[in-house]
Amino acid sequence: MSTSGPVAGSHPALLSVGDLRTSFSTPRGTLVAVDGVSFELARGETLGVVGESGSGKTVLARSILGLLPGARTTIEGSVRFDGDELVGASAQAMRAVRGARISMVFQDPMSSLNPVHRVGNQIAEALRVHLKVSRRVAREAAIGLLAQVGIPSPAERARAYPLQLSGGMRQRVMIAIALACGPELLLADEPTTGLDVTIQAQILDLLEDQRRLRQMAMILVTHDLGVVATRTDRVMVMYAGRVVELAPTARLFEHVRMPYTEGLLGSMPRLDEPSHTRLAAIPGRPPDLVTRPAGCAFSPRCPYATAQCHAASPPLVADPADPDHLYACWHPIAAARDLHAPRGADAR
């Protein structure tokens, strides 16, 4: 696949995911959570990964780092990071990448910090794993990192246990841990889901500031299109484990081609509408990933679906007029139109 974002054209890709397929064996059969996903990410680029619950976003992020429970998981395809293949890499090779070159911020800061260690020690531990520095140096660096992620009186906070910090503070600590070894790629897996709305913006701003400062690439996994709109270079929309649309952020919002993305946009509240306007929900539910039906996975919920949609799954193709804009749809939406007007009506 030859995806090239605005930044990707000039440099070789930092991360290149090719036909990645992650499946779990369950008592009901094989569940394919990520099904043939391919994309590239340039150094310093931010990619937003969007989709509803169960669309495979989180599994995709964890597959990149190989962080899925071993026995029942199969990862196939290719994840090349800076030229090195990570799928099937040795445990030792993976440990050298994890934390040091690719690190991850998790969804729930309440449970992703160990309750029995002081937060300063948890940051210091991340440093000691990779940089082999002394305890004292690591401790001082940890306090420096706490200051960088905007925690007031970092020297005192370093001695606190996670229980003694608020959700926003804990997520800042998680970010400090993720940044500790200066990674080239940060995977942020719904970093603001568990937080208050006022704190969400702060955390996203912090991530963006640090990304720019450190020239990191970032994959921002979220179900909130509003989050990706202003903070990403490109957006990848996932549905039922597959990429259904991938485009530079501005062009995606200007000209949605895939009806699912349109539905996502339509389900967002808008400031220019009168209050108490009913939000347009996408009818139906995502498909069962164990017994995936033939045809486009979105076709049962799609207002434009035809017999062709139910029969065959559309490939991910580039827009003839705009090669950076990819979509998987037999009947792409032709021209920009009012996202809120007709769709809900003919769907019901």
Place this chain on the structure above:
Amino acid sequence: MPEPESHEALDAAVEEAPAPLAERRDPMGATFWVCMGWLGLLAVVAVFAKYLPLQDPNAPNYLDPGANAGPSLGHLLGTDALTRDILSRLAYGARISLVIGIGATAIGIGIGGSLGMLSAYVRGRFDAGVSLVMYSGLAFPAIIAVIAVISFWGRSQWHVILVLGLFSVPLIFRLVRAATLSCATKEYVTAAKSQGATALRVVARDIFPNVAPSLVVYSVFTLGGVIATEGALAFLGFSVLPPTPSWGTLIYDASNDATTNLPLIFAPAIAIFLTLFSLNYVGERFRRRYEPLESRL
């Protein structure tokens, strides 16, 4: 960021409010400290029996005061059928009983605890295999197996420790495995892996400290269980060889003269009762102290 300082200040102010955890804990209560006192006294007596003003536990007093004598100033609990000092035998018996108890518990916690953590962390076939062996062990009637092994190997303190220790392994394995399983699926374990930590580091830093409180509690209960089992074993005549005194053998020896010499049978029985009560009470208090903490996290 729009006015982040004020948010942070607010955040910080809110965080200042809750009192430190230690202050919010329930006090342990007087009974707990009485129990701890008894256990402490036992430990001191067991360790320093030689230096206490006690007779040799096997030294006879043929003439003064003779066999099965009642309590007197020289012999606070009187003497047994072989004219030996009962208090002295009780004190040295504490030593044997505690050594057996602690030794067997150490074996149980050492093997059962580490296998339990490893098994729950590694999962897969290793876990299935070890669990199968352990559950087979649990299915065995322990006391019968212990009697069989002891009569085969011979009655010695070390054999009793080893056998009782090995039979406490499956119990501890099962508990530690369950505790580790609930901990190993927590997000902070994945987070530690995402930072490139090795399996050993994850177990040592992230899992062990979270399982350790439960380990302490299990150790205390196991210690009580082993002391009770040793008593039962001795009463059946399958513990340490006479004349070595353990609490169980003291009761066994007392069986002939129990009706006429009350301290002979009541002294070791009360000692066992107090010790088991103390261990169970202390274990229960520990458990209650750690459990609400765990559920809050």
